[in-house]
Amino acid sequence: MDQNNQEIIPTDQWAQNTKILKEKFPKIYKELFSNCSIVSSCAGTFLWSGEYACQQGGIAVVSKIPQRVYIGFEPIKGENKIEFGKIYQFHPQKYKFIEQANIDFLFHETKFINFVNEEITKILANFTSFRIHILSEIRDNSLTLFLPAFTAAMGINIFLYNKLIFFSDVTNIKKLTYEKYLQNNNYQKLFNFIHKLECFTYGDYSANTASWALLDFDFPLLEFTEKRLGSKNNKPTEVPANIYDSYDLLEKLDNYFIRLNDLMKTKNNPLKYMDFGLLYSGIYARSDATMQQIDYTIEKRNQIYSKIIPKIKEKITQDFQSKSIYKDLFEKGQVDTWEKLIEYLSFISLEIAYLFHQTGQIGETSELVYTIREYMHYFPVLNEDMVDTRRIAREIVEYCRKEWDALIATKSIGSGAGDCILFIIPRGFFEEKNVLKLTKHLRKIENNNDIYLDYASWIDGFEEEGIKLEQYLEAEVYSEFISQGSVVVKTLEKDKQSKNILSIEEFTKIKETTDLLVDKKNETIYLKGKELTSKDIVSTKTTIKILEILMKNIGKSVSNNQLPDSSYSMDRNEMQGKIIGPLIRTVRKHLNKDILIDITGGITEFRVSLHPSDIRIVFVEKEL
Numbered sequence: 001m002d003q004n005n006q007e008i009i010p011t012d013q014w015a016q017n018t019k020i021l022k023e024k025f026p027k028i029y030k031e032l033f034s035n036c037s038i039v040s041s042c043a044g045t046f047l048w049s050g051e052y053a054c055q056q057g058g059i060a061v062v063s064k065i066p067q068r069v070y071i072g073f074e075p076i077k078g079e080n081k082i083e084f085g086k087i088y089q090f091h092p093q094k095y096k097f098i099e100q101a102n103i104d105f106l107f108h109e110t111k112f113i114n115f116v117n118e119e120i121t122k123i124l125a126n127f128t129s130f131r132i133h134i135l136s137e138i139r140d141n142s143l144t145l146f147l148p149a150f151t152a153a154m155g156i157n158i159f160l161y162n163k164l165i166f167f168s169d170v171t172n173i174k175k176l177t178y179e180k181y182l183q184n185n186n187y188q189k190l191f192n193f194i195h196k197l198e199c200f201t202y203g204d205y206s207a208n209t210a211s212w213a214l215l216d217f218d219f220p221l222l223e224f225t226e227k228r229l230g231s232k233n234n235k236p237t238e239v240p241a242n243i244y245d246s247y248d249l250l251e252k253l254d255n256y257f258i259r260l261n262d263l264m265k266t267k268n269n270p271l272k273y274m275d276f277g278l279l280y281s282g283i284y285a286r287s288d289a290t291m292q293q294i295d296y297t298i299e300k301r302n303q304i305y306s307k308i309i310p311k312i313k314e315k316i317t318q319d320f321q322s323k324s325i326y327k328d329l330f331e332k333g334q335v336d337t338w339e340k341l342i343e344y345l346s347f348i349s350l351e352i353a354y355l356f357h358q359t360g361q362i363g364e365t366s367e368l369v370y371t372i373r374e375y376m377h378y379f380p381v382l383n384e385d386m387v388d389t390r391r392i393a394r395e396i397v398e399y400c401r402k403e404w405d406a407l408i409a410t411k412s413i414g415s416g417a418g419d420c421i422l423f424i425i426p427r428g429f430f431e432e433k434n435v436l437k438l439t440k441h442l443r444k445i446e447n448n449n450d451i452y453l454d455y456a457s458w459i460d461g462f463e464e465e466g467i468k469l470e471q472y473l474e475a476e477v478y479s480e481f482i483s484q485g486s487v488v489v490k491t492l493e494k495d496k497q498s499k500n501i502l503s504i505e506e507f508t509k510i511k512e513t514t515d516l517l518v519d520k521k522n523e524t525i526y527l528k529g530k531e532l533t534s535k536d537i538v539s540t541k542t543t544i545k546i547l548e549i550l551m552k553n554i555g556k557s558v559s560n561n562q563l564p565d566s567s568y569s570m571d572r573n574e575m576q577g578k579i580i581g582p583l584i585r586t587v588r589k590h591l592n593k594d595i596l597i598d599i600t601g602g603i604t605e606f607r608v609s610l611h612p613s614d615i616r617i618v619f620v621e622k623e624l
Helices: 018-024 026-035 109-123 143-161 167-174 178-183 185-201 247-252 260-264 287-315 318-323 327-332 337-362 366-377 384-404 435-446 504-511 540-552 572-591
Strands: 038-049 060-079 082-091 096-099 128-136 221-225 255-259 274-280 409-412 420-426 452-456 468-472 487-493 496-502 516-519 524-527 597-601 606-610 617-623
Touching (some): 018 026, 018 060, 026 082, 038 337, 038 366, 060 082, 060 143, 060 337, 060 468, 060 496, 082 109, 128 143, 143 167, 143 185, 143 468, 167 468, 185 247, 221 260, 274 435, 287 327, 287 337, 318 327, 337 366, 366 384, 366 409, 366 420, 384 409, 384 420, 496 504, 524 540, 524 572, 540 606, 540 617, 572 606
Parallel strands (some): 082 128, 516 617
Antiparallel strands (some): 038 468, 060 128, 060 221, 221 255, 274 420, 487 617, 516 524
């Protein structure tokens, strides 16, 4: 077991699912959970079909892999401030987590922070600042798998952190159906928010696959939107495929999702009849760069059409023009051939969705495999940058045919210009034929040692769980990685409160530096590490109970009827003379600061309030 994240020499059949990685690298996970008050995770998702097509309204057929992206929020001082903290991503070849210096390898960090800040402040004028920590079981170069999980978990964290949804909502969202989705305005806001994040990270082109990563599903999920064509400046549809920076348009988008077994009453899960895996191509490609290349290709083609179409138009009658296959070009001077190809892909994707149902009914995969291969044939026409991945995909098919006479389908995932190659083969094949032989062959002929098996269904298993709230201190949900003896503390700095988990060592250390530390369990109060005694305050136990209530109502006036039953809460003079007064004097004496506690009203009916001040108060709520 590699608890120190030391490099291990892996093989291509070394399992790298969530369960195994947690067992082998507990310190990496513990660091995340020790720093964050909220941690959620989402599984990586991939498309069996629907790349490109789903951006314009075609069906996407979606499944998950048992590798997750964890997003943790650590409260920090101030308002409306976001920053990145620790970023760890798993490296399959080295079989270890690698710490990244920043997030710029995925997207421009400052632009992303500004975008998220702007979107949050559209909902809330002010929000408590936070630091984002990332732990990804998915490699850094696999953006297609990483980004939907990342943006979905980010959205959940932001909405929970700012009380826009609550703990009970997370369970509801996991089980959500389309009908329930339409009935809940808050969930629609959450899904729209996630879609905007996804669209930003994908270079302004995006379907809505990230939002559906929140859902639980074991059978494939089908999702599509209304038809989307054109761009911001050329909108044949209300919401174009490329929205550029007009992200609010996504709020107008109609979309649909359903689990295959709910739609077709499929008898068995079709995934049980096949082996499949994701082979990293060794080629890194950013989605935003790919989409920019497509825009360039469309423009280039239209420039060519503009040079020949007017010449033809001069030679033929208007009646002939109206009957011609080039009618749109004669009328408009340009046409988007890319959209026409996408429309055809959308129908193949619809066919694939049905064939998954058929596979679940009869337990036979050959027709599904052939149709996925057909879908892949059209990818190079859409994206000329796909030459290398297409060559690798073809080599996988040919090698398996020659070596083992096996029928196998391959397709690029995502844009296809890099990232992973999905392969599908009848169940049990690779349990007998070692995939190690295949990857060694590919590395040799491609002269690329980065080609690697990132996921294999027969080794790593399957995933059906969507969003998972791994830790949420507000609802007393704690990670398995929080060690026994750790304490949950609430910190008050000025008017901002936050919750954290501290190890025994961390707790011992902050005792010496915290202005006012209140330990509820041990019924002690410390001022800069000095424990107060009965000479300082008459009743430590009562003082702690009162401070706990006042901290929950910071800046508010609390009636004595809301305070714990005692002689102090019945008489203002008792409260002021033996609890509030001694505490104020002791704090001033030891810290040369004032704790701002007011007491007003009559002898038997009075009110007490704690106001924000320069005194940092840490309240120990419980020991784990």
